[in-house]
Amino acid sequence: AQRVTQPEKLLSVFKGAPVELKCNYSYSGSPELFWYVQYSRQRLQLLLRHISRESIKGFTADLNKGETSFHLKKPFAQEEDSAMYYCALGRGTGGYNKLIFGAGTRLAVHP
Amino acid sequence: ETGVTQSPTHLIKTRGQQVTLRCSSQSGHNTVSWYQQALGQGPQFIFQYYREEENGRGNFPPRFSGLQFPNYSSELNVNALELDDSALYLCASSLAGNHNEQFFGPGTRLTVL
Numbered sequence: 241a242q243r244v245t246q247p248e249k250l251l252s253v254f255k256g257a258p259v260e261l262k263c264n265y266s267y268s269g270s271p272e273l274f275w276y277v278q279y280s281r282q283r284l285q286l287l288l289r290h291i292s293r294e295s296i297k298g299f300t301a302d303l304n305k306g307e308t309s310f311h312l313k314k315p316f317a318q319e320e321d322s323a324m325y326y327c328a329l330g331r332g333t334g335g336y337n338k339l340i341f342g343a344g345t346r347l348a349v350h351p
Numbered sequence: 352e353t354g355v356t357q358s359p360t361h362l363i364k365t366r367g368q369q370v371t372l373r374c375s376s377q378s379g380h381n382t383v384s385w386y387q388q389a390l391g392q393g394p395q396f397i398f399q400y401y402r403e404e405e406n407g408r409g410n411f412p413p414r415f416s417g418l419q420f421p422n423y424s425s426e427l428n429v430n431a432l433e434l435d436d437s438a439l440y441l442c443a444s445s446l447a448g449n450h451n452e453q454f455f456g457p458g459t460r461l462t463v464l
Contacts (some may be wrong), residue, residue, distance in 0.1 A: 244393075283355075284394070284441065284455040326393050337445070338384065338407055339453060341393030 242267050244329050246342035254350050255321035261312040261345045263301075263327030271300050273310040273340070275301055279323045281309070287312075297321070316351045353378050363462045364432050372427045372459045374442030382406070383425040384453060385417060386441040394441055401447055401454050406464055429461075431444035437463045 244267040251257055265271055275287040288296045290303040291308060301312045310327060324346050328339040356375045364370050376383050386394035396409035414430040423444070429436055439460050443453035447456045453461035 246393075283457050286452050289452075303367065315464075328393075337382075337451065337453070338396040338399060338409065339394070339443075341386075343391070343393050 244342035248345045250346045252348045259314045263310045274328045276326045302345045319349050324350045352365045357456040361460045369430045374425045376444030380444035384443045385427045389438040430431045432463045
């Protein structure tokens with residue numbers, strides 16, 4: 241069964257500290273993986289996707305098929321990074337693209 | 352460019368009632384997906400509509416149904432409401448295709464008493 245697991249409900253760090261939000265997935269095919277973010281009082285928005293291999297707001301994520309992981313990393317956390325982060329697995333063929341979300345990790349960055 | 356909008360913002364219903372939630376997709380998007388987000392959980396896929404037809408469904412009973420209109424807006428209907436249907440309902444629009452980003456609306460908070 242397809243599943244996304246985010247083991248931490250809350251990650252609390254100080255400003256300037258490194259951040260790693262964990263995501264593990266279960267999927268038999270070639271996965272498409274995403275990180276979505278929800279800032280306070282804002283809607284859910286895409287942060288990055290593995291096929292783009294880009295860095296957004298200093299965040300990167302590498303797909304590790306051997307460990308079935310897609311952890312989100314940032315070397316130096318900022319207070320404005322405080323938000324709810326969701327890892328999502330995209331699946332579908334022929335234009336049918338549903339997202340399977342993890343339960344989310346709340347990142348709190350303290351001054 | 353207009354983003355995804357949803358109405359109403361909040362809704363309170365009682366068990367057994369029926370509810371209709373509405374979504375206007377982002378300009379140019381032809382695909383709409385609906386998700387249910389229970390408190391403390393990630394969004395769960397309900398179904399997706401493309402060209403006015405259901406194009407994929409998650410693990411939700413038939414009392415969850417939907418429509419998509421020629422202008423790509425969409426409705427989610429839930430019959431015989433149960434307490435567990437209390438959640439945030441999110442609509443997301445996108446262009447058809449596996450790699451296309453889904454843009455989310457602000458959601459409708461449904462409370463079933």
